[in-house]
Amino acid sequence: MVTRVTHPLDDSVDIVRRTIEERVKFKDFYDRIKDDLVKRVELYREAQGNPKDLDPINLRDYTDSDDEALKRKGSLIGLYSPEEGKLPYHQLEKIRKENGLVVCPSCGEPGRPRTLDHYLPKNIFPEFAIVLLNLTPMCDWCQGEKLAEYITSDGRKRYIHPYFDDVSRPLFYIKFHPPYRSPTIAVDVYQSLPSELNQLVALHLEGIDFMVRFREFFKTRYVSVLRKSRDCRQPNSIGLRNYLNLCLDMEAEKSINSWDAILYRSILEDDNMMHFLENDTLPENL
Numbered sequence: 001m002v003t004r005v006t007h008p009l010d011d012s013v014d015i016v017r018r019t020i021e022e023r024v025k026f027k028d029f030y031d032r033i034k035d036d037l038v039k040r041v042e043l044y045r046e047a048q049g050n051p052k053d054l055d056p057i058n059l060r061d062y063t064d065s066d067d068e069a070l071k072r073k074g075s076l077i078g079l080y081s082p083e084e085g086k087l088p089y090h091q092l093e094k095i096r097k098e099n100g101l102v103v104c105p106s107c108g109e110p111g112r113p114r115t116l117d118h119y120l121p122k123n124i125f126p127e128f129a130i131v132l133l134n135l136t137p138m139c140d141w142c143q144g145e146k147l148a149e150y151i152t153s154d155g156r157k158r159y160i161h162p163y164f165d166d167v168s169r170p171l172f173y174i175k176f177h178p179p180y181r182s183p184t185i186a187v188d189v190y191q192s193l194p195s196e197l198n199q200l201v202a203l204h205l206e207g208i209d210f211m212v213r214f215r216e217f218f219k220t221r222y223v224s225v226l227r228k229s230r231d232c233r234q235p236n237s238i239g240l241r242n243y244l245n246l247c248l249d250m251e252a253e254k255s256i257n258s259w260d261a262i263l264y265r266s267i268l269e270d271d272n273m274m275h276f277l278e279n280d281t282l283p284e285n286l
Contacts, residue, residue: 002171002204003105003255005162008132010091013041019079019087019130029072033062040127048164049119049134051151057127076126088130092116095135103258104139105162106146107208109217110259113137119161121148136162142208149207160204169193171201171257174218174266180276181283185218187211217259225267227286229277240278244268 017038023030040057047053059069059076082089096116104113117138122129138146151158160167172190176183187210189201205211225244232240244264251260267273 002108002160002162002165002167002201002257003101003103004166004168005099005101005105005136007163008091008095008135010088010094010132012045012132012134013038015088015091015132016041016130019082022087026072026075029062029068029075033059036062037127041131041133044120044128044131045133049161050157051120052155052157054120054125056125059126073126077122077129080122080129088132091132092130092135095132095137099137101137103255104142105136105255106138106142106160106204107210107213108255108258108262109139109141109213110254111139113139115140115143117143117146119159120150123148124150133163141213145208152203156203157200158203159207160200165200166197168256170262170265171197172205172262173269174214174262176266176270176273178272180273180280183222183273185211185215187214214259218263221260221263223286225263225277226282230282230286233278241268241274 017034020030020034020037036057044054059072060066063069063072079088080092082092096114099113101112103110106113106117115138116135118125118128119134119136120128125134128134146159149158170190171193172187175186175188177186187205189198189205191198193201228243229240231237232243238246244267248261248264248268251258251264255261267277
């Protein structure tokens with residue numbers, strides 16, 4: 001699922017300050033709000049993006065009417081779509097295209113994510129529209145599921161933050177239900193996780209509709225596992241357990257919670273599944 005993402009190289013506070021200083025249109029508004037915007041970015045970094053500690057800015061404090069406040073909200077959001085050569089065009093492109101990721105950091109699906117998600121949505125927090133620490137690479141599916149959702153009904157954090165949350169460990173596993181020739185699957189969070197992280201992982205999985213996609217992925221991958229199970233029963237084979245451990249080590253290099261790593265780890269941890277794969281009658285048509 002989730003992988004920890006290295007913070008953007010460019011400083012979020014510096015980029016916001018320089019972008020605001022570059023503005024010519026609505027200069028009076030930006031002059032009024034600049035210092036407070038910088039303070040908000042510093043607060044975001046200190047709070048690690050946790051919405052429990054961050055309230056949306058009141059733009060009416062920097063404008064002379066409600067109508068102007070609404071328009072300037074649009075101006076702040078518009079900073080996220082700069083022309084090439086204007087700040088922060090190149091900084092945003094670097095996060096989109098040079099992030100070094102080979103799985104989506106939100107769900108763990110293989111493939112390089114090419115879109116950016118506002119962890120705290122820009123329509124609610126326009127002051128964070130160009131805060132680099134608020135912009136995380138994400139696949140199209142996760143972004144479509146997450147949308148502007150960011151907090152629970154009781155005020156708790158809704159999603160894992162790839163820049164700040166400690167997710168460099170196995171977070172959840174797949175439960176297999178017989179018949180193992182064609183098992184059904186469910187997901188469960190490791191109870192060994194700290195309580196707050198355990199709850200957050202469960203909320204995150206639900207929010208990105210993880211199992212809808214993973215079930216399709218599993219159908220294809222499990223056929224490959226069954227075939228390898230058959231091959232590993234031949235003389236001089238390295239054995240299925242050794243093979244799966246090698247696969248797990250390789251996939252965990254991409255992300256400890258990539259989809260393949262989760263699959264191999266979950267199979268290895270399930271004694272009943274391993275007994276079936278190593279000893280029981282396999283499907284004929286593989």
